[in-house]
Amino acid sequence: MSILVFIDHNEGKVKKASLEAVVYGAAMNAGDVVGIALGEIADDALATLGAYGASKVIVDKAAHFNHFDSRAYAKAIAAAAEQTGADVVIFAHDSSGKSLAGRVSVRLKAGLVSGATQLPNTDGSFTIRKSAFSGKAFADYTINTDKKVISVNPNSFPAKEGEGSAAVEAFDSGVGADAVSITVDSVSRMTDTVPLPEAELVVSAGRGLKGPENWGMIEELAIELGATTACSRPVSDDGWRPHHEHVGQTGITVSPNLYIAIGISGAIQHLAGVSSSKVIVVINNDPEAPFFKAADYGIVGDAFQVVPKLIDAVKTFKAS
């Protein structure tokens, strides 16, 4: 079997979610793992994928791939799948994977499971587990086609670095500039924190914080822990915090190692978006708050008293 993994990159570096996708491909233990990258990136940056399990990376560095266009990208990735004879194509289930996996699945007439949280079970059939009903259940999908497309849920397969270096080869996808229809006018990125979907540590706060002016301590706690901030839906609806921090069934789903919820009641729609977090800590002044039922650790207390003490405790911990 041969496995092709789409390698997304940004500012000269392979994205963490793509590293995880390579780790997933290698862990399938089902054959050679080849990466496909598009757009300009240094060979050295791609060679590092060897340490995550790729034997080779092919790259079409044509400048018209420097900005993301799902139609042109899908054509190029499908061409790479044909050329390498790939049976399985893997994406990260992130903003580019969410645009590409469905397209490539149609091009290759390959069944798709998106947001995989486990490796495929291959005795008899090819079945993959993913989260469904917004975290309230798991569903096992059997892919009925010979070729398969999988997108891997971020933070489900840690990007552990090993040894080795991948061969990097130029690849001509045959997809020209005329295939590109999207013009990217500008990209703005926050550079100082880990993006929420990729974050391993998340500090999240809700309406219990009373107003946007009180987020200073939440941000400070996040900075001390090296965590990313998030919030409940009403907090973002009311404009206290930006939309992209809204976690839950109608916001984004996160599965960090640690989710700290401060002044959030734990409504079912909020829990849906965070229930796959490995460890959940709840800080709430109401001992009856439903969130405590879904938590591993709890502090019953006033956030305005507890959080400053917690910040001091983190500082002491880091100094020790």
Place this chain on the structure above:
Amino acid sequence: MKLLVCVCKTPDTTAKITFTDNNTTFDANGITFIMNPTDEWYALVRAIELKEQHGGSVTVINVGLNDSDQIIRKALAIGADDAVRINKAPTDAYDVAAQIAEYAKDKGFDIVFTGKETIDYNGFNVGAMLSELLDLPFVSLANKLDVNDGKATISRDIEGGIENLSVATPLVVSAQKGMAEQRIPNMRGIMAARRKPLQVVEPAAIEPLTTITNYELPPERSDIKYVDAENPAELIRLLHEEAKVI
């Protein structure tokens, strides 16, 4: 402008999820169904706003049996002009996309909208598959969309930031928070919806590419451990030594 909005029926957000037939079938008994939130709040409302601004029409399309009619009528009450239901209980995302593509391919829609994901199967797949079947550009996770003279200007969420782009219509867009504000249908809309056309179309023969063979509920979390509010240092110790997450 001719706009098409794909709407899906999903369990209510508060629904308790259970399964029957030895965990192979979702148990719809006692479940209230709603229009998938991102389809309703963002895709549909933005399409209606664009029509109000530029003229044209908004068609909603659903792949489902007549138990979808309730959410279709709601979409018409919010302001869509007409509706199409492809008469089939869909088998997977590919089935949905292929049925819609079969209908839409020769109708000349300028923009086809989907919500970013459904809250039941959470696939994010229908928009991407549909765009490939129609050979159109696709912009996912769009939080802002304007159209002028056949050119769409869109911003979309990417990890830790925003991408601003432009693209000529026709195209497929998946919509999310930021694109519009939820609209509650009023009495006049509800009355008008009863008279708006709902066309039922027989499905094309499509083989599903995937099958769900089993469901499982997540394991219960082990019992919570409480830490004294006066002593958060103990929490940090537990997170480091016991949970090993910091």
